[in-house]
Amino acid sequence: MEPILADMKRGANVSLTREVPGLRGLVVGIRWNAGSETALADNMTMATILCGTDGRALSEQHFVFFNQLASPELSVQQLEQARGGDQEQIEIDLDAVPAQVARIVVVAYVNEGPAQKRTLGQLRSCVVRVLNQDGNAELVRSEELANSLHSETALALGEVYRHNTEWKFKVLGQGYSKGIAGIAADYGLTL
Amino acid sequence: MIADPRFAPKRTDLPWLRRRRLPKSAQQPPARGLGEFLAGRSTHQQPEPTPAPAMPPTPAAPPTPAARPTPARPPAVVSSSLDLDGPAAPAPPATPAPVSSSLDLDEPAPPQARPAPAREELRRKRVDVRVGNGERFITSPTEPTVTLTALQSGIGTLTIEAAASAEVGDLRLGCAYELADGFELTMQMTQGNRFAPPHSKRPIVVGGHDRFERVQLDLRQCRALKRLIVYAFSEKRQPLRWGGTLITTTHGGARIETPLDVLAGGDIAVLMSIYQVRGELVVRAEMQTLFGDVREVARAYGYDRINWLDGRTPVE
Numbered sequence: 001m002e003p004i005l006a007d008m009k010r011g012a013n014v015s016l017t018r019e020v021p022g023l024r025g026l027v028v029g030i031r032w033n034a035g036s037e038t039a040l041a042d043n044m045t046m047a048t049i050l051c052g053t054d055g056r057a058l059s060e061q062h063f064v065f066f067n068q069l070a071s072p073e074l075s076v077q078q079l080e081q082a083r084g085g086d087q088e089q090i091e092i093d094l095d096a097v098p099a100q101v102a103r104i105v106v107v108a109y110v111n112e113g114p115a116q117k118r119t120l121g122q123l124r125s126c127v128v129r130v131l132n133q134d135g136n137a138e139l140v141r142s143e144e145l146a147n148s149l150h151s152e153t154a155l156a157l158g159e160v161y162r163h164n165t166e167w168k169f170k171v172l173g174q175g176y177s178k179g180i181a182g183i184a185a186d187y188g189l190t191l
Numbered sequence: 192m193i194a195d196p197r198f199a200p201k202r203t204d205l206p207w208l209r210r211r212r213l214p215k216s217a218q219q220p221p222a223r224g225l226g227e228f229l230a231g232r233s234t235h236q237q238p239e240p241t242p243a244p245a246m247p248p249t250p251a252a253p254p255t256p257a258a259r260p261t262p263a264r265p266p267a268v269v270s271s272s273l274d275l276d277g278p279a280a281p282a283p284p285a286t287p288a289p290v291s292s293s294l295d296l297d298e299p300a301p302p303q304a305r306p307a308p309a310r311e312e313l314r315r316k317r318v319d320v321r322v323g324n325g326e327r328f329i330t331s332p333t334e335p336t337v338t339l340t341a342l343q344s345g346i347g348t349l350t351i352e353a354a355a356s357a358e359v360g361d362l363r364l365g366c367a368y369e370l371a372d373g374f375e376l377t378m379q380m381t382q383g384n385r386f387a388p389p390h391s392k393r394p395i396v397v398g399g400h401d402r403f404e405r406v407q408l409d410l411r412q413c414r415a416l417k418r419l420i421v422y423a424f425s426e427k428r429q430p431l432r433w434g435g436t437l438i439t440t441t442h443g444g445a446r447i448e449t450p451l452d453v454l455a456g457g458d459i460a461v462l463m464s465i466y467q468v469r470g471e472l473v474v475r476a477e478m479q480t481l482f483g484d485v486r487e488v489a490r491a492y493g494y495d496r497i498n499w500l501d502g503r504t505p506v507e
Contacts, residue, residue: 067345067470113409114397190324191443
């Protein structure tokens, strides 16, 4: 089934709850291809940040990733095993998202381990998509984000955010040359 | 000699240890308190002023003289269907001095009601020591432990470096580690074995030597690590003049510094242990010297699934 909105450009947004009345939950997935760069594929990491109206993470507990698989109230959960062709997925229970959360930002970064360094410029493709948690129908899909990446080691892919009573989704595609440290500084997190 | 606990005589002086947790008010006979409450005679739990006597294992203990003076029972007991303190209570109401077996749930409450301390006060709190971005924490014998947050434990690389000059001697670092799957071994640069697991294309622990001896953890794989210890030794088996500082750095630049000049004697020293507890790395300055070799250190810290070629070389 074709998504409601395919090939969404950076900066474009869509009202998910207007397109799908009664929408209760989302799956946000990242689909990337690192080709033969196994060191890059091994270190690619997805993270989700629950932010207040000031654009900063509510707390350290509101950074959801493989080592902290859920936000405290369980509204956002990272799946240990992604399905449907995505490398990583999270589930968002929209009704359970705390009122003080204004934005849920989905990022990916290359973990800077002791081994060789890799950059996102080596990705062959990278796409973010949003599914309806009820039935897994694909709602939106971003344009190819890998083309404009070079020496960046982190990327804010998209965000699910409140707009009045609606939930909207926006494609960000914003790269960070300082990696996860740059993202942590932007969102007020301690590493 | 320590007797076999299975055949040891029963301890009757520690009744509360048989519970999984300290009761809300350790000395309160529960049924009576509940009965009082349900019958509307009290508004809250009523702890007794004196500790309860030892609890004998046999419930059918005959009435014994009271071990301590207790206030008399309230004369008229109104029974409601929910009252656990019904009229069939064992203690005869006519007895002037009420009997007190320690299992007697019918213990009279003291006249003045004092609210029990809140549950939070009773629970002993353990506060984790944390170290923030760009902050520095110096471990000491009284505060040897720092707990890294889930983010600090899962992002980037954790670097442990022994900043020591030639004055100390040929100080080298090594690790004994246990992975989440139970695999145990050592990582020791001096043996040409600088990866853990050995020969891995994606090692979790990597030894190195830049300006100083160094051990690095790949935190993307922090969940695959159960625990490790970092030890220091002399490669040439010469005595070390312990000194310098062990510096542990997170990806965001938080630093834990452990002075090594407090070490004394021994051939080898365990400097640090790291345990992964539900995604958080608990970093502890061990600062323990001992005589022997890597084998003795590993055994002393319970890495007993490593077999040895000699005191320094494990069998892979």
